[in-house]
Amino acid sequence: EVQLVESGGGLVQSGGSLRLSCAASGFTFSSYGMHWVRQAPGKGLEYVSAINSNGGSTYYAKSVKGRFTISRDNSKNTLYLQMGSLRVADMAVYYCAREGAAGQLDTWFDPWGQGSLVTVSS
């Protein structure tokens, strides 16, 4: 079964740091680009970051650029999101997701992890 399991969420003060992990199983992790999408409480989905299959190319939304770092360890089948200088506006459920079509700009996301809640206090 293809599965993504996130961990690492929690409560952090404004200005603090947190690292999310996303453990993949059931597929060849090193063959797929991976993505992070977040959802603030009661809000819609926001695209956050992406990394290609070998980790050589990354993308960040303007809202997190310079503060978040996406990375992956293909030997451990794990995706990471290092979040720094956290703001109240970053408070959300963070989902990791696998790309549906390798290397395609208009790819879809399937599957998604269960989500990891990041709470930022002021």
Added chain:
Amino acid sequence: QSVLTQSPSVSGAPGQRVTISCTGSSSNIGAGYGVHWYQQIPGTAPKLLIYGDSNRPSGVPDRFSGSKSGTSASLAITGLQAEDEADYYCQSYDSSLSVVFGGGTKLTVL
């Protein structure tokens, strides 16, 4: 304000047909980029419903269908069931931005 525009809510009675629209522009849907749809039941992760405008992943009932024309796309649900009550999001790619999502549509089954 989302790049892809969706109506905030739609409703229908069991057995009816409803459609959810997703309006973009010439830099995303109108540029030919694929449109994908997700279903999100409150408290759970989004689930892929339609990819590449009109393709259903295995396991998704054929009551769900997608279409695209010009700068807009639509998700149709026929034979509405209580379990279809959820939030629905469209997603595409924008040449000026990157991956973009619609603001979501809440479907209520009356």
